[in-house]
Amino acid sequence: MSTAVNLTELREGGVQDVPSVAAIMQAAFDPRYGEAWTNAQCLGMLSLPGVWLVVASVDGVDSGFALSRSTGDEAELLLLATRPAARRRGVAGALLRAVIAEARARDVEKLHLEVRAGNDAVRLYRREGFEKVGERRAYYRGKTGQVFDAQTFSRTLA
Numbered sequence: 314m315s316t317a318v319n320l321t322e323l324r325e326g327g328v329q330d331v332p333s334v335a336a337i338m339q340a341a342f343d344p345r346y347g348e349a350w351t352n353a354q355c356l357g358m359l360s361l362p363g364v365w366l367v368v369a370s371v372d373g374v375d376s377g378f379a380l381s382r383s384t385g386d387e388a389e390l391l392l393l394a395t396r397p398a399a400r401r402r403g404v405a406g407a408l409l410r411a412v413i414a415e416a417r418a419r420d421v422e423k424l425h426l427e428v429r430a431g432n433d434a435v436r437l438y439r440r441e442g443f444e445k446v447g448e449r450r451a452y453y454r455g456k457t458g459q460v461f462d463a464q465t466f467s468r469t470l471a
């Protein structure tokens with residue numbers, strides 16, 4: 314008899330994880346929407362003050378990550394992704410809660426994020442207490458030049 318137990322472990326990442334993050338990003342983001350970043354963008358962001366990376370491994374395979382940045386009492390979730398093969402097992406939820414915990418530890422009072430209108434992630438963000446606070450028209454530009462609106466969400470951290 315086999316048991317389907319997946320062990321998700323979270324760790325703090327760094328520049329050494331950029332190849333892994335890039336691989337997850339390539340697999341996770343649909344190029345139609347223009348949401349993914351380049352390796353250079355990830356590397357550049359990781360060298361900025363206040364930026365932190367959380368990597369999730371499932372059964373020993375790096376399968377998800379969250380990239381965030383805090384400045385003063387505000388923070389932004391910049392990227393959140395899970396490999397297709399590891400989805401709907403709570404990986405992104407665990408990453409998001411780890412981001413919230415770290416933001417609290419940094420005395421952050423408001424956590425913001427931007428997401429493409431219609432992205433499945435909106436359900437996760439609402440479930441974790443985020444509320445829509447604004448819209449940005451034509452924020453994302455996909456591979457074929459088509460543009461997509463973004464929605465801004467934020468959550469107060471008590």
Ligand SMILES: CC(C)(COP(=O)(O)OP(=O)(O)OC[C@H]1O[C@@H](n2cnc3c(N)ncnc32)[C@H](O)[C@@H]1OP(=O)(O)O)[C@@H](O)C(=O)NCCC(=O)NCCS
Nearest residue numbers: 341392393394395400401402403404405406433434436437
């Ligand atoms: C969005 C994304 C990060 C979710 O990752 P995940 O590890 O599968 O998420 P979880 O298993 O933690 O799901 C949490 C909740 O999000 C919602 N959700 C996630 N994927 C969904 C889907 N395909 N359809 C509907 N709801 C979905 C559900 O409410 C889900 O809870 P449930 O499984 O109990 O119903 C993943 O699909 C992904 O990498 N997408 C591409 C990258 C992206 O768009 N990132 C977000 C913007 S930066």
